[in-house]
Amino acid sequence: MKPRSLPLVVLPGASGHAPDCAPFCADPSERDRVLVLRYPDWRTHVDTGLTGEALVDTLTAEIMERLPQAPAVLLGVSIGGHFAYATALRLESLGHGVAGLCILDSGAITAARSAQWKARLVSHAADLLRRGRPGALALHARQLAWRGLFRLAGDGLPALARDYAMPLRRIGGIDPAFAEELSMRLLIRMTATWLQGLGAAPPCLRAPAALLRTRATVSNDDLWRRRCPDLRIIDLPGNHETLFEAENAAAVRAAFLAATAEWGQAAKPTNENRS
Structure with a gap:
């Protein structure tokens, strides 16, 4: 299986808007392999009492329904990186192939304002x-x-x-x-609170992972190393708000393609459950 033929599942940032997926495709013909997941809107949040676990359940179920056999590459942007990590763990525990996890500028998430x-x-x-x-x-x-x-x-x-x-x-x-x-x-x-709990004693993801990040989120490198032992870190230009501006898009594309080039080789489902 060629790596670029793998489905790409995108989990957006908290705004729910998916980024331009062109940087994640080797050529325009690959756009049809991209599956962008959506988060519930605010009315659903309050009606159902949204929890992190419930959100991961929903994301996992949608991936397994829409990609029942194919191993997938998961790409999480900002807060979506944390959701993608938890979803990848769940998929692995259920025996669904995870070809790799790409985390794009995902820093610490808290309800309080950051110092900067x-x-x-x-x-x-x-x-x-x-x-x-x-x-x-x-x-x-x-x-x-x-x-x-x-x-x-x-x-x-x-x-x-x-x-x-x-x-x-x-x-x-x-x-x-x-x-x-x-x-x-x-x-x-x-x-x-659930997101912070993920960092207390994080389970290790078996699939390979890549952290593509700007200087703004460099302080979280150790957290992602604990979560993903097979982790490659690549620096990106710009900042969290300008990642997808024209002057940075080429660098994002080059980093993503370089990080995921070999991921198709070991993407086989397993029936082993995570303990």
């Missing part, structure tokens, strides 16, 4: 100005306004979303940035 959040936001805003993108800057500002409002709710955000679902839905219909930011904040808040 102000500097990161200012840097991103300055970069949008430098690029001459006032529309993107205005959207960025609107997202930050909604994000600050949702952070004020703290751990009460899921209950607030449940109790005021109808008015929140109407606001989301007027401003898509509101609905996207609410989904993102709920996804992070409702899975943050």
Whole structure:
């Protein structure tokens, strides 16, 4: 089996938007091998009481239904890297072939702000100005306004979303940035504790793995080494917000193709269950 013929399962970042998948294809004809998974929207989060375990169950079931025989390469972007790791473990435990796991700039996920959040936001805003993108800057500002409002709710955000679902839905219909930011904040808040638990004593993934990351997430290298003993780390230019900009796309593509070139060789299902 040629490595490039393997299905590629993409787990996006918390926004739920899949990146442009062109960098992950050797040529345009490979786009049909890409399966992009979707996370539940915020209404589903609050209606079902989303948990990390339940999300992994859903992601695993969809992969096994849509790719019942073929071993797959899993690609997780940002928070999707953590979900992809947990899903890959589950697939291995069920005997479904995992050809490899590619983690794209996945740092630590917490419900609290990181220590560098102000500097990161200012840097991103300055970069949008430098690029001459006032529309993107205005959207960025609107997202930050909604994000600050949702952070004020703290751990009460899921209950607030449940109790005021109808008015929140109407606001989301007027401003898509509101609905996207609410989904993102709920996804992070409702899975943050579970995500942190993954790092306490992480099971080891048997499949090969690659961590493609910028300098912003270098502090998490040791975590990914503990999770994935067969790990290759490749530096990427840019930062978390500019990974897929035109000037960085070629580097992302080269890193992904180099990291996954040999993964098709050992992608055979196993019936061994993880203890």
